[in-house]
Amino acid sequence: MSVKDEEINEGRRRFLLSGALVVSFSMVPGVGAMAQEVIADEGAAVHVGKETQALAGSLKTNPYLDSWIRIDRAGKVTVYTGKVELGTGVRTALLQIAAEELDMAPSLITFLTADTGASPDEGLTAGSHTIADSGSALLNASAQVRGLLVDAAAQHFGVAGSVLSARNAVIKAPDGRSMTYGEAVGLVDLHRMALPVSPLKNPATFAVIGTSLPRVDIPRKVTGGVSYVQDLTMPGMLHARVVMPPVYEARLLQTNTPVILKMPGVVKVVRNGSMLAVVAKGEWQAVQAQRALAAGSQWTPGRELPDPATVHRDLKAIATQHIEIANTHAAAGAAVKTLGAKYTKRYMLHGSIGPSCAVALFKDGAMTVWTHSQGVYPLRDGLAEMLSMPKDKVRCIHVEGSGCYGHNGADDVAAHAALIAREMDGQPVRVQWMREQEQTWDHYTPAMVTEVSASLDASGSIVDWNYALWSSSHNERIVNAGRLIPAQWLEKPFVPALSVPMVQPEGGGDRNAIPLYALPNLHVVNNFSPTMPLHTSAMRSLGAHMNVFTIEMFMDELAAAAGIDPVAFRLKHMQDPRARDVIQLAAAKFGWPRAPRKRNHGVGFAFAKYKNLMAYVAIAVEVSVVPETGQVILEHAEAAVDSGQIVNPDGIRNQIEGGVIQSASWTLYEQLQFDTKRIRSFDWSSYPILRFSAVPRSVNVHLIDQPGAPFLGAAEASMGPTAGALGNALFDATGKRLRDLPLAGEGLRKLIDV
Structure with missing residues (x-):
């Protein structure tokens, strides 16, 4: 995006100081009367009319093409998204998607993000949905708009549309005649519903999608400009x-x-x-x-807070709903060995x-x-x-x-x-x-308890898996005024909407609680608490961080009991070919299995497919431990990722690397300090996060591209696998099974001393 585009975007956010803008929207005809389905995501339920169910991504809820793309008679092209930039680079990636299918250089497009007076309503930017939902919508809307403009030009020129070419908002005929998008839009009405099938380009011809276009939000951030x-x-x-x-x-x-x-x-x-x-x-x-x-x-x-010493015991007492999210049975070998373990996670901010x-x-x-x-x-x-x-x-x-x-x-x-x-x-x-x-006054990520048991047969195969977790929704987003903290303090206060569990397969506290591994007998229960003693809500990856940590730690324990290498054990229980590919790639790039390591060093491995719906991530790590202090350094990591069609390779690497660092901070160091009187983590000295001295020495991310495949969200996909790999590496380094987060610091030092 050009500097000019940035100035346009910023000015738009200020225009109301002296003026006004009226923007009207047309909704799907008769949507209130149409039969609807409900799609649950990290926000409120989204109602989708049956006549739009076949549309791609967020076109289901915003089906009109001019909700996404507007072209004026002068040829200015403006593209809208209802998603927002959070530092993940999605603004750049979404711009690339639109530019590719519009056959335009990204710098020629004015790209505007979420604004209730202008953009489509895409709910929340959360849960790694942006590229999957908004990206899919823009891919198809842009292709359809380009197709309509080319068809209009073809009719005007009296030629077949197949002989025309479009580039940078200009449509050209073989005989030299041309028409701009601005001229063509005068011949076609873009206020029309999208169609289920789009004239998408062959992925082999992509010139913008799949390239590492420099992020459009970075220049101002590194030069001290108005960025936030x-x-x-x-x-x-x-x-x-x-x-x-x-x-x-x-x-x-x-x-x-x-x-x-x-x-x-x-x-x-x-x-x-x-x-x-x-x-x-x-x-x-x-x-x-x-x-x-x-x-x-x-x-x-006011009221007292819970006793930090009894938080995990209390979770079991306040869980009032017991939701069975998986219960499958199939023939399996006889169990010869059964293992069980309990894991805990504290509140974090x-x-x-x-x-x-x-x-x-x-x-x-x-x-x-x-x-x-x-x-x-x-x-x-x-x-x-x-x-x-x-x-x-x-x-x-x-x-x-x-x-x-x-x-x-x-x-x-x-x-x-x-x-x-x-x-x-x-x-x-x-x-x-x-x-x-x-x-x-943060909305803390909820504490959790997980318990798992599983049995092995004589060949080292898992024959049954029983999993239970105790936590809350992990999502108390704004669905009524009462969810806004200041609204609860008014003279006439508003009452927060009741907390409800998020349904599978997305899940909330139970996100990724169902393993992707092939397990013949599987039972998973979400023990849901509709109330929590502290203000809690969504944090990156929700319950997936803890659930994947538990699953991947326990897979290593089972592998050890079976006498099988941890990576080989995972492959033994994995049927999904794309999952197998990322597991094998991460292992190969890391050089797994590693030769014997020096003292206080260990290696670990973990895998997950985020939500069992989105990006596949496998990661191998090496850590070092300082026994005298309990400090843990993530020395090296090799991650393999399959997120479907890659839009911006550097953007995905950014997110996986950032997720590894953030998850390392959570997994090793972070926990909210409080007592029965008040929250005590009121500054950085009372809430330790990963310091620069402990940032991973190297993180390498290896991408598997799937041209033409659906986009799979990757932004949160490395959180759980990183936690599991760290826990497994710490066992390798110390010989101690660490099951209570955070893993590093004084607790680890004391455990090593035992």
């Missing part, structure tokens, strides 16, 4: 800071508002029930006033590098919010309910945020901004949480 919502400035913008309760369910009794109003730069103190904020002309003035306001406020005691931030403007009866939410449409609906405003009077525009994979405070700070902006009519208001607020 935290950087956003507007004329006349005010700054606000909020005062949040010290503990859950504490209610505000009184404040020192008169004192605060006398402080320099303070414009207003906003209070609605227990929602409290100060507005100032300058940001530092707002910070100083917030500190004084917090110090002068009095609250009720998102730890976004940039605290959550939003800018809101209430003007002429309409609310506009610039937000780094991963779901602008669900947020729009929640804000409209909270503000008692019509949905068409609330607009949410995505601007990338500085750090998040999952449900952090982005939606909640947007609610704060909207509530405060409503009190400051006509003036944009910027709200940013403080670091301690970001961490103590």
Whole structure:
């Protein structure tokens, strides 16, 4: 994308300061009366009409071509997606997909992301769905638009469409006549529903898909440009800071508002029930006033938090739904050996590098919010309910945020901004949480317990597998106003929607709980808790991180009991040929099995197909351990990936490498600190993450391309396999079976000393 395109995109996010834009949408005719199916993903259920079920990806829910691609008479091509850029590079990849099928250079396309006033509604950007859903939609929509334009030109020229060529928005005939896309669009109406079959290009001719186009979001980030919502400035913008309760369910009794109003730069103190904020002309003035306001406020005691020592025991007590997600039976050999194990995971926080931030403007009866939410449409609906405003009077525009994979405070700070902006009519208001607020009011990833047992026959084959997990939904995204934290503090508070389990095959806490291995007798139960003692919600990969860790750790234990090499044991139980290919490739690139290693070094292997639906990842790692401190270094990793048709090879490598590093941090070091009084992980010293000194020495990612195959989401696919491989490598290095996350640090040091 050109610099000009970037400027257009940024200007669009600011235009409402002095103007207005009205965008109308046509929905599928009669959709309310049509028979529908429900597709559950990481957000709310999506209803799909039967007449669109055969369409590709998000065309099912946004079937009109001009929801995705618009071309004006001057030939300007604008492409829209309802997905957002989270640092994964999807904006670049989606642009490549559209450019390929439109037969255009990417730099000639203006590419715009999620905006409730302009883009298609694609729900959440989550669960590695972006390329699979939005990419598939854009691939087909772009091909169909190109086909319609070429057909229109052919009819105008009086020739067969097959003799025409299209390149960079110009259609050419063999005799030299030509027509621009802008001219051709005058001959065809793009406001039409997509068709189930598209004139897709032969993958062998791809010139943009499959190339490592430089990411369009990087230049500004590395040069200090305006890149994030935290950087956003507007004329006349005010700054606000909020005062949040010290503990859950504490209610505000009184404040020192008169004192605060006398402080320099303070414009207003906003209070609605227990929602409290100060507005100032300058940001530092707002910070100083917030500190004084917090110090002068009095609250009720609130409620106690759980005892950290009993968290995993408590999970079994609060699980009230026992959901059988797999129960299969087949003939198998006689069991000669049975093993069992229990694994645990503690609460973790998102730890976004940039605290959550939003800018809101209430003007002429309409609310506009610039937000780094991963779901602008669900947020729009929640804000409209909270503000008692019509949905068409609330607009949410995505601007990338500085750090998040999952449900952090982005939606909640947007609610704060909207509530405060409503009190400051006509003036944009910027709200940013403080670091301690970001961490103590996060939606933590839930704690988990998993238990597994399995039996082997005399040949070393698994004959039965019994698996149980205890946790929650792992997804409390915005489905009503009550899911917005500030809405719960209002004078007339909103109540959060009830927590419900996410259905398989996507799953929530039970994501990837069903192994891909061939197991003749399989029983898997999700012991679901609809309530959790801490605020929890989605974190990258949801329950897959823990479930794959458990499965892959236990596969190594079974391999050892069978006397079979761990990689050979996996292949013995794997029938999926694409899975076998990634397992064999990762092993070969690593040089598995390794010769005897030096002291305190170990190697490990793991595999998973994310959700059993998306990218295949196998990984082999080598670790080193410092026995005196329990520090673990991931020395080396070789990962093999099959994500279907590759759009941007470098982008996939980025995500797998980043996932390896993030999963290593979770698996080895991260755990939320709290006691019965309050959350104690309020800064980086009280919540340790992987340091630069412990970053993997080398990570190599090997891609298996599948030209023409469906896109398979890869962004979250390495989280679980990395955890399993690390656990297995630590056993190899120490001789200790480590089953309680996090694995490194003081707990490991004590275990080694035993």
